[in-house]
Amino acid sequence: MSIIVDEGTKLLVQGITGRDGSFHTKQMLAYGTNVVAGVTPGKGGETVEGVPVFDNCREAVESTGANTSVLFVPAPFAPDAIFEAKEAGIKTIVCITEGIPTLDMSKLYWWLRFDSVTLIGPNSPGVISPGKSKVGILPSSIFKKGTVGVVSRSGTLTYEIVYNLTLAGFGQSTCIGIGGDQIIGTSFVDVLEMFARDDGTEAVVLIGEIGGTDEQDAAEYIKREFKKPVVAFIAGQTAPPGRRMGHAGAIISGSEGTAREKIEVLKSAGVPVAPIPSRIPELLKETVENH
Amino acid sequence: MSIIVDEGTKLLVQGITGRDGSFHTKQMLAYGTNVVAGVTPGKGGETVEGVPVFDNCREAVESTGANTSVLFVPAPFAPDAIFEAKEAGIKTIVCITEGIPTLDMSKLYWWLRFDSVTLIGPNSPGVISPGKSKVGILPSSIFKKGTVGVVSRSGTLTYEIVYNLTLAGFGQSTCIGIGGDQIIGTSFVDVLEMFARDDGTEAVVLIGEIGGTDEQDAAEYIKREFKKPVVAFIAGQTAPPGRRMGHAGAIISGSEGTAREKIEVLKSAGVPVAPIPSRIPELLKETVENH
């Protein structure tokens, strides 16, 4: 089993004719993802890597039965593209786009919640359920089918950690980049709830970073009711306060969002936190064995 | 049993210090309704008929545990008052106010739905579960405890029909005026769904009128799955097209919303329709007996 994407995923690529959209469509097809449609306004009727392109999401969904979409749409047009996907009946939207105004996300967040639409991102590298389906830009080769769920606010750091896991023999059920922006559609807690219900996931690696309180909320949730073993890593232990570290969401504001606090709260919830990524596999091994 | 209001109703009166608000607070208290609080901005600390008045809904709910509100607020302020009640955690809002702009109602309708808040009205006479609680302006004396559910788009026409029912020995479980406006919070179908689940309701009298398609939707729902006996009356059989008959919602637009169509659709769904109100009790008796 797995979460969010799997063999049943019928993918719509929004912005498929762009540079990134077409490149990653090819990559996703190569991985075996069932890419059924693309959308670029004004390019209806074309094809990209054999995938039919439509002028709008409604036609794409009506013609192909797409149930998931991934966005490679420039930031100024991305809120509208998310809106359009939802109006067309898409139930899972993965937003790769970075730089969407926070206020737009605030509105979209609630509006999608109302209809129980899952939004991953924005500023997400995507989601992969190894051996089943890849939606996004994650490098296919490092993933391996298995039973560890990985959830992260980051891109390449996730690859780094997955690479370590795979080398150590830990395959993954699903790996999710929830995105580096301030307001994101799916939080750690949301993903943990899905992992809790997923029989295919036996342990979880949680990769957090400075900024916000999403990791603290996760710690509280884990302490309260999450039964599977979890290990964590928090990036930004040496980051200075008040400075944005790349990701829009990676900033310590006042006393809120420090790595130290996150690590303490996670540890007090019984979650071991690795000091550096290379320690994660051994920590995971111990934790699973002692569970 | 009953629906929407009952012994557990703890009522907040919005606009309690106004002429209508204070008069009907007295009436509702006399009927036995548990009126726990009132709100009029700037009048916090006063009392009306012994009921404490608060400056805002949040304080009223925090202090008294009110779970239901009724609005006697002038139309220009009513959308904000509905908003405020919902934000304070009220789960059932009965809006007596008439004349709220339709666009405001469109937004509020969806916004309340998202949080499963029940809005009765606007332009509703209120809701009564005889012997338990009365919320609104309905004249107490004509109601009698019993097992007939009454749902209507009208005010005095409802009284007329309830009066006939009571005289004929049919008491009522709950009587609801869903309101005469174009966009209302709770439709016939919504109320029928509640009656379907209510053990205390054995039969339903549905009182419709020209305009819109709410009665047609009800007919379809009844045909599909409503198991209790229903009889109906439709007002406006002699109304000319294109003219608004008092209620903002009582207007035949083009070919839509005629009484003739509504009557036909109801009859074809197996719902007997009385030609005039005085025939309802006998029709109800027959229908219940043959059910």
Add this chain to the structure above:
Amino acid sequence: MKIYEYQAKRFLARYGIRVQPGDVAETPDEVYRIAEQLGTDVVIKAQVHVGGRGKAGGIKLARTPEEAREKAEAILGMKIKGITVSKVLVLSAVDIESESYAGLVMDRRTKKPVFMVSPAGGIDIEQVAKETPEKILRYPVDPFFGLMPSKARELASFLYSDREQVKQAIPILSKLYRMFIENDCSLAEINPLVVDKEGVFWAVDAKINLDDNGLSRHPEFEQLRDTEVEAPQERAAREANLSYVKLDGNIACCVNGAGLAMTTMDVIKYYGGKPANFLDIGGSSNPEKVVNALKIIKTDPNVEVILFNIFGGITRCDDVAEGLKKAVLELNISSPVVVRLTGTNEEEARKILSTIGIRVYTSMDEAVKCAVALVGKEKR
């Protein structure tokens, strides 16, 4: 509230939607001057609040100012569905290449403004819906986000296959939506939305209804109301805050509550009578309202019997009786008055009315039957 085509087009123009040059006129001479000034072929269009102008001869083309004057003479003063034409709109004619439909309506079922577009323009949209429903695209607009660019494009693409036309239609649809929302419309349609031989877009006909409940936010809209075409009784009723609709029967009714008022009409019909009006005096008990109601009823020469149907609740029966007594005495009401009273302070009301010899019933059916029986029989 309905407004005229020429008023609706001023709304559209204010939002940057192109309408033909021209002006409104009330005399053939004015029409001549407008046509002369325009210097083009002109269309003369009767301004009335009912449909079917074209078929009734209320729209005519003229090639010269003289011809325009002649045509205007024929239109001004004509009756369309009972309404006398007192204004015409004179417009430069457009060389039509294609006609489509774009409209918005506040939809009761979806509780959202619904955008409807159809490439089959120039004809009644209800007819298109009935005969060729596949030619209409309906889109319920989310009231929180409004018409997003992606959706405006989708609607425009349904109307036009030419990409340049799609591009030009998008802002027109967006402006129409903004106009609809910002002015609390209940209906706003452009039909036809014309593309001329040069590819220019024109709103050739337009209809706007304003939400009555929204008028309070736009006090300036009151001046758009044409009080001259209202029946005088209806104007008086509106000014007295009563709901009144004139009908062509002879039994006037005066009722508290809209649903009961409609029902009273239905019951009159059921027992073989003909209602002269719909009249709702509302929920308040003010005797003055009753007097105003009777003043209005009195001006309708068809009325032979006056029927009161009052279900007392908040409305106190004695207040109504007081008003009725006052009116009967002051206004010299000659028609027989039949009264049905039930509810709050019913007994007091009976006593008041007995002093002026008015029949009082408790049952609506009995009162109606009595009123029907009195038609043509009795003067008071």
Add this chain to the structure above:
Amino acid sequence: MKIYEYQAKRFLARYGIRVQPGDVAETPDEVYRIAEQLGTDVVIKAQVHVGGRGKAGGIKLARTPEEAREKAEAILGMKIKGITVSKVLVLSAVDIESESYAGLVMDRRTKKPVFMVSPAGGIDIEQVAKETPEKILRYPVDPFFGLMPSKARELASFLYSDREQVKQAIPILSKLYRMFIENDCSLAEINPLVVDKEGVFWAVDAKINLDDNGLSRHPEFEQLRDTEVEAPQERAAREANLSYVKLDGNIACCVNGAGLAMTTMDVIKYYGGKPANFLDIGGSSNPEKVVNALKIIKTDPNVEVILFNIFGGITRCDDVAEGLKKAVLELNISSPVVVRLTGTNEEEARKILSTIGIRVYTSMDEAVKCAVALVGKEKR
């Protein structure tokens, strides 16, 4: 993006929130002239993007233009938390009766703009939250409805007990909300919001942060950026579309991806080293980006070792290697360069780098350990 108090107050004034008369100055003479023109007691306030100005002596009162000039001389050029003061705001002093706090922040947890008000104004709101949380009212504003009048009243009532003051505060809160939304702010606070002895409201201090993601909608906001206070490396990075934050260590890092870049810093620290910067070259493979990154690193005199950490995915390792080779040859990089490469086209990258004698590791830990070991030991 942070903006200065004087800029924030111009936003407030544009929305009709009262701020003290005055102007910004860069020299003591300008301060003198402004004080003379105001003709009142003045406050001179250092304009810096860090807190704690008051304690650092960056805010002074002056009773005469001469005194204003003297005080300005002391403030201009002083260092506050490492930042040199180059601008002061000169304002008419206000006779304070009461101070409260009103602020809005885009809240990550509720995903809504959260309004916070407190009658305990003039001090840091985080401190109030910690010490007397009952003195703060937090209200997450629904982004679809905005700040409704009922809620503005509720917040105002929490601030003031006097009904006249409540009435006056309501529009201030509404304007602050509108300003926040219409300008894509991430934070907007008035602290203190002062009522003076005559009952007049003043925004005596104000802070606004703009949402970086929202700047694309407001191109005119670019001119609010004070490029002079940015570290020159940071300005260059921003212009080259790189994410760079200067730190005070000696191991420069150049990484693809923000999370991995932060982690690289953490691992350097873990193995006893000190990172000289945060630098994310992003996901694209453009060799030019690597050259730009090295140009920036080169300007930091503290750098002793340069560490590359590249996890190839979309980023192709050979592209990075090409850029690195080009930069090393063209820019005359004297510090030792340690490279960690994994992923897409790793082998090609190794070949390219072997031609210029750069050490390449596969493991991040090994690369970092090597970089740490090289500090202070080696020049290339």
